[in-house]
Amino acid sequence: MSGNGNGDFPVFTPEIVNEIHGNDPDQSSVGGMLAAGNTIQQIRTSYMTAVSVQKKRDLAEITKKCEQEAQYAGDSLWYGWKQGGKEISGETIGLAMIVARNWGNCATEAFVVEDRPTHYLISASFIDLENGSTISRPFKQNKNRKMSDKQKANPEEIARQEDITLQIAVSKAVRNAILAATPGWLHARMIEAGRNALADGLTGEKLKKAIAATIHAFQDKWGVTEEMLAEYVEKPSASWVAADMIELKGVYNALKEGREKVSVIFAPKDTADPVPTSQASTPTAQAPENESASTTNSGGELPLSDSQLSREDMINEIGKTMKDLGITAGLQRNQAAGRWTNDEATSIADLFKAPDDVIKAALGRARDELRQKQDNE
Incomplete structure (x- = not known):
């Protein structure tokens, strides 16, 4: 030695x-x-040089396998909720593990850096053995898990809750490292594949059963009533469609992962959300006479007053417009993306990855289509 x-x-x-x-x-x-x-x-650390591998990474094959698994995983791939007029969303540990498994020639690891009375600090790494890169992410997990008085009086239960907290912290840290090291477009395509598969299966009696099961799950798990869900979706449960179910599943996953509290997501909407100071103080261009500031011209271009919309705002509005038009199935969503970009080959996943000017034009045409539908009604 x-x-x-x-x-x-x-x-x-x-x-x-x-x-x-x-x-x-x-x-x-x-x-x-x-x-x-x-x-x-x-290997004594997370850092290493690239090594020779028997089977090199095939990105097209990886994408195909990830999308295929996503179709089966369905609603377990993402979380999301609306807050203050914005939509907050992200990928779950389930999605991250599918990516890591199919990425190949890689490894993940996590270490407890600090174990304090109030929190854990975890460091997780994603190690790409094929190209020699290492991406690390820290994660802080508070230990303040809610326990009943009976649980607090039981030392074994306290220890068990600490174990659960540590496992949650490790899972989140590993997920963050995997997602940071792998392509964002791949995650988006997986979520889209999962959403489409879920939407295609939510029709007729299956949709009715899913609505009933969702209402029961929220009530049983977090005490969220049907009325609270209806207020969140902004329509009664009898009018819910597949897109609403997909949205509520994202909320369910967010609560399940501890991303946000019930009291925040389902806060009463007695008053309208206040306009942010920065937005309220920014002057907007005047719309021409007899024309609303939200209308578009025949070319589908956005009006000047919308020129400051962020990419996220535009994508969110396109998604909402699809819902308002009743476009929920995967094929319908892809057809709409093709119409609004003047390119039949464009899918919804391609649209969300498109340059800003393409998304702007698509949003303009989406608004036109919605306005025409409303006029006909």
Whole structure:
């Protein structure tokens, strides 16, 4: 056994290993592998150089497999909720693990950096063995899990709750590292595949059963009533469609993962959301006479007053417009994306990855289509 030149940790040679293990012909052991002339590699940190792999990464095949799994995973891939006129959303640990599994030639690890009375600090890493890159992310998890007086009086229950908190922290830290290291467009395509598969299956009696099950689940798990859900969706449960169910599933996942509290997501809407100071103080261009500031011209371009819309705002409005038009099934959504971009080959996933000017034009045409429908009604 000898040093590695830096005095950090020992380097095993065939002779030294055989002194410990014997001349083991079984190559499943360290001694057997080295005695047979093979090499081993011991990684003591998250950082390493690229290594030669037998099967190199095929991005097209990875995408295909991830989308295929997403169709089966359906509603377990994302969380999301509306707050203050904005939509907050993200990917779940389930999606991250699908990506890591299909990405291949990679590894993840997580360590407890700090274990304080109030919180855990976790460091997680995603290690790409093929290209030698390592992405690390820290995650802080508070220990203030809600417990009943009976649970607090039981030391075993307190320890169990601490174990649960640690597992949650590790899962979130690993997820963050995986999502940071892998392409965002892949995550978007997976969510779209899951949404489309879910929407296609929510029709007729299946939709009615799903609505009833959703109402029961929210009531049973968090005490959220049917009336609260209806206020959130802004329509009675009898009028819910597949898109509403998909939206509520995102809320369910957000609560399940502890992303937000029930009291925040389902806060009473007695008053309208206040206009942010920055937005209220920003002057907007005047619309031409006899023309609303929200109308568009025949070319589908946005009016000047909408020129400050963020990319996220435009995408959210396109999604809402689809819902208002009753466009919920995957095929319908893709057809709408093709119409609004003047390119039949454009899918909804392609639209959301398109340049800002394409999204602006698509939003303009979406508004035109909605206005025409409302005029006909």
